[in-house]
């Protein structure tokens with residue numbers, strides 16, 4: 001495998017007795033999930049949830065929007081990847097697909113920039129680079145069982161829903177709305193990431 005060290009986060013619903021049997025899994029305090037090295041993925045098929053593989057290089061994009069709570073101008077950020085492959089299906093099948101994907105040259109994945117949205121887990125090393133630009137970017141709750149990494153207003157601290165930024169017609173980062181000013185900062189993270197997320 002070309003990328004055996006990529007972190008793969010496991011399902012949140014692993015029975016406690018099973019955790020003891022999963023000797024090569026590790027706890028991530030940032031994401032509150034168990035993770036494994038991609039090299040071990042075939043042993044953990046039963047504990048995988050649908051993922052998206054995002055390919056480097058990654059950029060941090062900043063744009064300005066209006067906070068819906070306090071109506072002030074606020075800078076929000078997004079992570080942009082250079083390509084993506086969604087992987088879903090039954091766990092063991094996913095393990096095989098992901099194992100194969102992490103063994104190909106990344107150039108084989110089509111070059112197409114996308115924003116990562118509703119990201120439930122970030123490799124902590126990448127998250128640190130994002131938070132250097134935006135320290136309010138962290139995991140937030142948007143209703144029952146809907147936790148993901150999101151922006152917040154720097155004035156009133158209200159969380160800012162990814163839906164408003166990326167999927168609403170006048171969302172500042174919506175693809176159908178390319179006219180807004182966006183500032184780009186390269187993120188120095190060279191590995192692909194495999195995360196529970198969506199993309200826009």
Ligand SMILES: [Zn+2]
Pocket residue numbers: 067068069070071072153154155156157158
């Ligand atoms: Zn606000």
